[in-house]
Amino acid sequence: MGGFKLILGTPINAVPQPWFILNVPGVMVNAYDIMRVGLSRVRGRGLRKLLGIDDDTELWIDSGGYQFLKRSMDPGTYKIAKIYREVDADYYISLDYPPGPMDDPSMRARKIAKTISSFMSLKGMFRSLVEEGRLIPVFHISVGESLRLQLRCYEPHSPVAAAGGLIPYFMQRSGRYSRLKAVLFLILLRKLWRGRLHALGLASAAVIPLLRVVGVDSGDTQTWRHKAAFGKIIVPGLGERHISGQRVRFGPAVLRDENEVAVYRSFVDKASKLLNVSHESLVSSFEARALFNAWVLLQVASNGGTYNGASKPFVKLYESARALFRLPPEELEAKLATLLSYQPGTVEMEAGEEVREIATVERLPSSTPGSADMATSIERV
Numbered sequence: 001m002g003g004f005k006l007i008l009g010t011p012i013n014a015v016p017q018p019w020f021i022l023n024v025p026g027v028m029v030n031a032y033d034i035m036r037v038g039l040s041r042v043r044g045r046g047l048r049k050l051l052g053i054d055d056d057t058e059l060w061i062d063s064g065g066y067q068f069l070k071r072s073m074d075p076g077t078y079k080i081a082k083i084y085r086e087v088d089a090d091y092y093i094s095l096d097y098p099p100g101p102m103d104d105p106s107m108r109a110r111k112i113a114k115t116i117s118s119f120m121s122l123k124g125m126f127r128s129l130v131e132e133g134r135l136i137p138v139f140h141i142s143v144g145e146s147l148r149l150q151l152r153c154y155e156p157h158s159p160v161a162a163a164g165g166l167i168p169y170f171m172q173r174s175g176r177y178s179r180l181k182a183v184l185f186l187i188l189l190r191k192l193w194r195g196r197l198h199a200l201g202l203a204s205a206a207v208i209p210l211l212r213v214v215g216v217d218s219g220d221t222q223t224w225r226h227k228a229a230f231g232k233i234i235v236p237g238l239g240e241r242h243i244s245g246q247r248v249r250f251g252p253a254v255l256r257d258e259n260e261v262a263v264y265r266s267f268v269d270k271a272s273k274l275l276n277v278s279h280e281s282l283v284s285s286f287e288a289r290a291l292f293n294a295w296v297l298l299q300v301a302s303n304g305g306t307y308n309g310a311s312k313p314f315v316k317l318y319e320s321a322r323a324l325f326r327l328p329p330e331e332l333e334a335k336l337a338t339l340l341s342y343q344p345g346t347v348e349m350e351a352g353e354e355v356r357e358i359a360t361v362e363r364l365p366s367s368t369p370g371s372a373d374m375a376t377s378i379e380r381v
Contacts, residue, residue, distance in 0.1 A: 005218035006301035032064030096138035098165030101174030228289035
C-alpha cells in the first residue's frame, strides 16, 4: 500500500494553523475565498505569507467550483485565470462544474463538457503550468464516451488529475448504492488514469483508508475544522465523538463507557505532548479540537493502516473495494453503468469558437454478465 498525501483545506485568515506545529504536506485554499479576501492581499507570495507556510509545504488552489455552484455563480475561466496568473502556488485545480447526483444524463453531460472546455481554455493560457504538471484537470463520474472524452482531453497534458463531485455520493444523496457508485468510479479511474490521482474534498478519517485501498495518491479535506465546529473530535478506534457540551445534531453522541473514555484519554495524552491540548481545552475550545483533529487525520494518512473507528457500513465498503479492485476495467465500467442507469444523451462541447467534440453519454447494457448480480449482492452502504 503506497503513501497517501493529506492536503488540509482551510479558509484564508482562519485559525488554527496546524502547519506551524505539525508536518503538513500541503494546504489548499479556493478561488472563491481569494475573491472574497481580495486578490491584492495574496498576489505573488502574499498568500503563502498570509497562511504562514514556506516552500516545504505545498500550496494548492482549488477553483472553487463547488462553492460557486452553491451560490449559483459562474466565475468563468478568465476570472480564475487572473487569480492563477497572479498567485504563487504549487498546484492549480482547473475550473470544474460538478454534476449533481440527481442530474439527468443530458445535464450531466453538459456539465462534464463544460468542465473539459474550461481545462482546454486554461491549458492554452498556462502552457508553463501544463508543462510542469501543475494544472490539474478534474474528472467527474461517468461511463462510456463521456468518460473516454475526459481521458482523451486530459491524458496528453497532465501527469496529475483530480476526481471531483463525489462528496454528495459519500453523503448518500444519490439514492441506493450511493457510496458504491463513487467507489466504483474511483477504482475505474485509477485503472484507466496512468498518472497521480487526487480526491477533491474526500480525505476524512473514514475515507482515507478507502482511498488508500483503491490507490488514490492524495486528497484534501476541511473536515478537521468542520467536526470541531460541531463540538466533535476524531478518535482512532472510536470514530467521532461530541465532547464540547453542544447540542448533538447528528452522529454518535458522547463517549459511551469506560473503555471509550480510556481510549480517548490515551490519545489526548499523546497529543498533549505535541499540541499542548488537554481534555479541558478540547471541551471548551474550537481551536484545540481542530488542531487535535488535524493531528489525527495526519496519523491516519501516514500510518498505512485501516481506520478502525469507521462504521460497519464503511468497513463493508472497504471489503467491497478490495474485491472490486481485482476486476478489469470493462467489468467495473459495466457495473457502474448499471448502478447509474444512464440513458442516451448528447451534448456539444465548446472549445473556443468551434465545436471540438461531441460528448455522448451511453448506457452500457444492463444485461452485462454479473452487473445486476453485483448490485443486489453487496449490501447497501
